[in-house]
Amino acid sequence: MEQCILQVALDTPLHTVFDYCWRGREDEAIPVVGQLVVVPFGRRETVGVVVGHAAGTELSADKIKDVIAVRSQLPPLSAHWLALCGFAADYYQRPLGEVMLPGLPKNLRALTTVALDKALKALGRMAAPPTKRKAKAKAADIVQADEPAQPAEVLADPMQFGAAPPLNAAQQQAVDVIAQAEGFAPLLLYGVTGSGKTEVYLQAAAAILKRAADARAATGEPVAPEEAPAQILVLVPEINLTPQLEGNIRARFPHLNVVSLHSGLAEGERTRSWLAAHLGQAHIVLGTRLAILSSLPHLKLIVIDEEHDPSYKQQEGLRYSARDLAVWRAHQLGIPVVLGSATPSLETWQHAQAGRYRRLELRQRAAQQAVLPKVKVVDMERDKPQDGLTSTLIGAIRKRLENGEQSLLFLNRRGYAPVLACDACGWISNCMRCDAFMVVHRPERRLRCHHCSLELHIPKSCPTCGNIDLQPLGRGTQRVEEGLHAIFPEARVLRIDADSTRLKGSAQIAFDSVHRGEVDILIGTQMVAKGHDFKKLTLVGVMNPDTALFSHDYRASERLFAQLMQVAGRAGRAGLSADGSSGEVLIQTRYPHHPLYQAVMRHDYDGFAGTLLEERQQACFPPFMYQALLRAEARELEQAIGFLQEAAAMLEAPAITINAPIPMTMMRVANVERAQLLVECPSRPALQAFLKEWLAELRLVKTRVRWSLEVDPVDI
């Protein structure tokens, strides 16, 4: 009888791996590193990943429990994948199992294998022979009787690609550089909106797949026909962008196995997609940030579209940056990684300036006759708005209606009005559990807190003085929608925001109707600003972005600039207007001369980024400084602050600055008081070394305060 100690990573907050005893018959192979196993843990059973073998263990023999089952039908996760998770666990100071397991499809973590076996079978992989010998013999008969039919498209030449549109010189050069890159190559694809970055990704992917297929054919070794010669991972910032891109990719590459991975998938589909990637079958994996942790044994290229987008940063649990992990993964594998953006993050821009990333530029729009839109500011002091819309913007929308073209209004505030107020006594709709206003949602007739989800009926009268005349103050997308109906009763108006797209699939239905031209005026939040390619859209109106100009968050201007460039980029992508004019962008503001708006008008990312980088350098902010944030929550603010003070006094190290604990901007959320402590260091390795030591000590502190650490925080 074979026997050994397996080290297993489990999804628990404990910073350790767990030893289990595996006993098997002599004809059974010892589970290898990367294999999934079922083990007893406390009073329950759970699935873990084998991360090592040990001859012995420090634990007393009576504490060691036996492995219950090995998921031998699933090929083990690769050493590369394990190393990626190991790096992320170290870097973000989280337990290994917490990195490895939550990203796996639920069906792989289930205690029963029914769904897993079904998915494997659907992918043409028979379930491994069951351990019982009788069943084994029977399973072999199944294999012959039920050989899965080879899908027709796999029989065709998988490297045959649909007709590609011609590239301009800059696009072609970018494709060549990506496709011919040797080894690790971080590439910034800096291309203005509508410059055809997607086309570059597709043709570079095709070239890399073709080259890998040729190389494989040249070896003459027999390979399973469904095995992809190379795998390409493409990340996009939003789920809503996957259908359009997936459609484009499938249309272009009808013979390739293309799967998507994002949180909107049903469990069955998610399992099949993940397995198609893990088994090496999927040529192209399209996904949101979580896809960066998927298993891709033949990964040859990573593309991060809109790399600057904040949604690449996970904001709970393991707070990783999918973009940063992508660069690490590419480095580990020695492959190119393409970071695409019209407004790169300052981190990426700084890398490019310093020569660490190679910059590929697309300075022109790709479509015939398409030029960058004309951006104008509309002074709201001089042109007083009606229903939030200045006469200039109203006139511009009217012109689009006459031309049969579409307009997009961007307002990053959902709901009807951000606050409800009583004129008589000064009451305002504060959330009773958070430091925030409750937002008026008119269609639902509710007051809603966007931070803790508390909901109340809209009061008929003032809760303190009884006044029945309560006023909604300010303007959200619902109120603008109402105003648009009043001003343009004949127009087809559609609102797209988190509220209107709550039901699964409804966002796709909404975007489809815009594409089909069934909408004249689109009003929405940042959901409509990103990536979409609306051919008939020639006008973009930005309703009131001024609040972000005066934020205390030093990243606010970087974000606002990117957001404005992004939404402006939706206008005039397909070519000129009916009357021969280019796309138009109107920014309504009280500060028309603000340098940020002036830079947007000039489409001057380079200049603006240069200014911001200088400011950051002077102020010793990222990317010239590395940061970590220790957060604490408690029922009383003093407890949270007290814990942070204790933590701050615990350890010191050269070049490490531990700032004073401060209450968070949103001090109270859902009746919990929150405070935070910023740690800074100009050297990333020095910060890492400090954090490792510091957290080891912090974890020993016995406290009732809930705390967490975020490395490279984006919201401070």
Place this chain on the structure above:
DNA sequence: AGCACGCCGACT
């Protein structure tokens, strides 16, 4: 994090 055990208040 789960999930237990453990010791004090309002109910049949």
Place this chain on the structure above:
DNA sequence: GTCGGCGTGCTC
């Protein structure tokens, strides 16, 4: 006399 509040302790 029990049901159950959530304090603290452990998980190989």
